[in-house]
Amino acid sequence: MPKNTQKKKSEAESPRRSFLNIIWIVLGGVVLAEFVAVAFAFLRPHKSKAGGENADSIITAGAVERFRPNSVTAFVRGKFYLARLENGGFLALSRTCTHLGCTVPWVEKEMKFACPCHGSAFDITGSVIDAPAPRALNIYPISIENNIIKVDIRQPKKRSTFRAEQVVYPKKKA
Ligand code: FES
Structure with missing residues (x-):
C-alpha cells in the first residue's frame, strides 16, 4: 500500500478511535457508579421505627x-x-x-394445604397429614392489639409439630 494512502486511512480512523475511547470511558463510569450505588445501598443500615422494627417486617393483617x-x-x-x-x-x-421448599397452596374444598411437588399435605394448623414433609409448616409470631392482627415476618419459627400454645387468641372484650 502506498505511504500516502496509509497515512490518510490512519488519519480517518483516529477521530473514530478517540470517539470509541470516550464511549468506553463513559460506559465504564456508569458501571462504576452503579456498582458504588448498589454497594452503598447494601451496606447502609435499614431505617427502622422506634422499637427497632423494620417497617416492612410487620404486616398488618386486619381486624379480628x-x-x-x-x-x-x-x-x-x-x-x-x-x-x-x-x-x-x-x-x-x-x-x-418443609420437604424441599415448594410453595404450598391452600385447597379450600379439601380444607388442607396440598404441595404440588411431591404430594405432602398439611392441615389448617400446618401439621403434616401426608408425607414426605418431615415436619409442620413454619410459623410467624402474631400480636393482636386493639383487635388488629399483626404478623412479624422477619424470621419464621421452625417447629416439628403443632402445639396448642402456638395459637394466638384475641383478647376478650371487657
Ligand atoms: S416440596 Fe412439598 S412435598 Fe416435596
Missing part, C-alpha cells in the same frame, strides 16, 4: 372480625397464610413446604 373461624387467608406480601382455627385462635403459617 375480618377472618371467620375455620378459614385460611393468603397474604402475598409477607408470603404467609393467616389461619383462623375453629376455636377463634390464629396461626400465621409459612407457605414454604
Whole structure:
C-alpha cells in the first residue's frame, strides 16, 4: 500500500478511535457508579421505627372480625397464610413446604394445604397429614392489639409439630 494512502486511512480512523475511547470511558463510569450505588445501598443500615422494627417486617393483617373461624387467608406480601382455627385462635403459617421448599397452596374444598411437588399435605394448623414433609409448616409470631392482627415476618419459627400454645387468641372484650 502506498505511504500516502496509509497515512490518510490512519488519519480517518483516529477521530473514530478517540470517539470509541470516550464511549468506553463513559460506559465504564456508569458501571462504576452503579456498582458504588448498589454497594452503598447494601451496606447502609435499614431505617427502622422506634422499637427497632423494620417497617416492612410487620404486616398488618386486619381486624379480628375480618377472618371467620375455620378459614385460611393468603397474604402475598409477607408470603404467609393467616389461619383462623375453629376455636377463634390464629396461626400465621409459612407457605414454604418443609420437604424441599415448594410453595404450598391452600385447597379450600379439601380444607388442607396440598404441595404440588411431591404430594405432602398439611392441615389448617400446618401439621403434616401426608408425607414426605418431615415436619409442620413454619410459623410467624402474631400480636393482636386493639383487635388488629399483626404478623412479624422477619424470621419464621421452625417447629416439628403443632402445639396448642402456638395459637394466638384475641383478647376478650371487657
Ligand atoms: S416440596 Fe412439598 S412435598 Fe416435596
